[in-house]
Amino acid sequence: MTSLFALVDCNNFYASCERVFQPSLNGQPVVVLSNNDGCVIARSNEAKALGIQMGAPYFEIRDLVEIGDIHAFSSNYTLYGDMSHRVMATLSRFTPNIEVYSIDESFLDLGNFYQKNLVEYCWEIKHTVHQWTGIPVSLGVAPTKALAKVANRLAKKSAKAKGVLVLTDPYHITEALKATSIEDVWGVGRQYAKLLRKHGVNSAYDFTLKSDSWVKKHMAVVGLRLVKELRGESCLELDEIAPPKKGICTSRGFGERLTDYGQIQEATANYAAKCAKKLRKQKSCAKVMTVFIQTNFFSGTDQQYSNSRTITLPVATNSDMELIHYASLVLKSIFKPGYRYKKTGVILTEIVPQHQIQYDLLDNINREKHVSIMETIDKLTSRYGRDIVKVASQGYDHSWQVKCERKSPCYTTRLSEIPTVYNAT
DNA sequence: TCTGGGGTCCTAGGACCC
């Protein structure tokens, strides 16, 4: 049987989410900003047309925002996550086999759909998603995932395709590959693009003409898989079930530079609690923790310092109290006074299923109690909102928190309420 | 003044063992 994949991609996803709830912004330039309102991470077509680049620092366009020529939003991941679920649920109606690849993209297995009128089916998918969720999507269909990516990109670019492109016959596939420059190929980043250009590879088509041995030598097995996919040989399967994460990280820049240890400690405690929550969500515990701290690399005037330390925990855990405790200890050991800090983060690795923990004979923590406390906290927060209950060292001042001055309401989910502080001792 | 955050996979090289 021949394989066939559709790549469904939400157009300008974050910007589209904002527009669903403010339809007056349709046809207007809209951008969404990164944490701290630092730079542009999503743009509507109108914003792209104004020449605003991905990653452009916000201060470069602030004037245009202030006079109302561009509408800018702080990122609102609660809203985008919920909208993403709605889109994916809608897509699941169209095939039993779907891989949610990222917050705004899915691969659909259409292997059994060759006999269908594929173009018509794609249009039906596109219309239904738009009607049910308000989000515009584009579809690219082809015999491999890498080719479906190529098709999807052209579907968006081409005025004729209008968001749907089915690539099944060899002639059209070749034409599509010729029309795709090498840096636009999925899996070819800046370094590989440079290397390939140096060797005369300017398009995806040129790439398919390179020998397997050349590709393997310069781009290892990942590159080899990619070039085969572009030639139409399917090497990447549909991964329907997301495997549990092997590393979990929470880090953020502060709203302003911090020098005070207490504030940095509070931020770090909150990041540790966020990591713990992500662990519990996938029913895992972590055995190794890294904490890092850094000043602002971009500053030409500030004294620079950065450091990190990794520790192995006595017993793998997903408890807020325990992870906060260790994160605070590690932070203390790497914090040096006298610097203006920009960012800290907590990274957890050696992640194991929570029912497979190696206990330690010398362990004197009442783990059953921790588990039941965390279950209670999770229930309360899912019912009454994030931060309704927390560990005392997480504080409630939050002067370190990221700036998000232009955030839209969480239209589709419950709002947080006033926090109650839980004492962990 | 202002420049994101969270992941994955692969490889080379060193340490260590027999």
Add this chain to the structure above:
DNA sequence: TCTGGGGTCCTAGGACCC
């Protein structure tokens, strides 16, 4: 003091993704 080779495990770093 010199003489090997092969295997495994771990880590750091590089490449990529959205």
